[in-house]
């Protein structure tokens with residue numbers, strides 16, 4: 001799946017009408033170097049490695065406060081060593097049972113934790129469903145290598161890797177997304193499109209990439225088996241049903257205020273923001289011009 005996403009991403013970059021050849025090469029080169037880590041760190045199932053990992057932490061029976069302080073000290077030292085690069089982690093940073101995936105900018109690593117690679121996000125038994133859900137997330141994480149911060153880093157070094165023309169074009173395209181997402185919200189509780197831009201770009205790129213990767217698979221297979229109960233839907237429509245399903249959420253009034261303060265746009269607007277900017281979505285669902293999901297307005301596009 002990861003390789004299929006990389007292949008789809010490469011063809012999207014190659015087909016870009018505004019990127020210059022040398023910029024395409026830089027982007028493709030970085031994408032090819034992205035390493036995927038899945039599951040959990042090896043010390044989880046190896047006692048010796050676990051002992052080594054926690055070397056230096058003093059734990060005494062019955063001394064809970066002291067133990068907590070010792071663990072905090074050990075964690076802080078480890079984090080500081082990472083900043084000075086005297087310690088390069090083969091680390092998952094967070095508990096592998098958490099349902100999450102992330103991109104580490106300096107190391108160019110995408111990590112999918114065990115907690116994520118489970119039903120209902122993964123192992124859905126059907127490529128349309130797996131690609132609409134997990135492959136989208138893979139594409140999303142991959143795009144963090146090319147968001148505002150990601151673009152500043154190449155081979156682990158921060159630098160000015162892009163010329164003025166690229167930067168201007170990129171910023172203009174970003175602005176389209178920022179303006180659109182800033183209109184989303186509940187009454188006066190609005191999304192801050194400037195804050196969420198990197199996540200919104202990753203969503204947009206993730207959807208485009210995972211859909212193309214799935215369409216490539218479909219071409220190879222010819223067709224997919226029908227899903228019982230969903231026989232009237234095409235495979236591409238199933239992809240979108242799975243995509244939308246992973247954005248389901250329940251919101252209370254109090255939640256709304258907190259949700260718009262996050263770097264992620266609230267899930268329902270993430271869904272609307274991605275599909276309304278997808279030409280493919282309108283084609284696949286036969287959305288007429290001027291309908292809610294195919295509004296009469298300029299679509300935003302990154303590449």
Ligand SMILES: [Zn+2]
Pocket residue numbers: 140141144199202
């Ligand atoms: Zn993200």
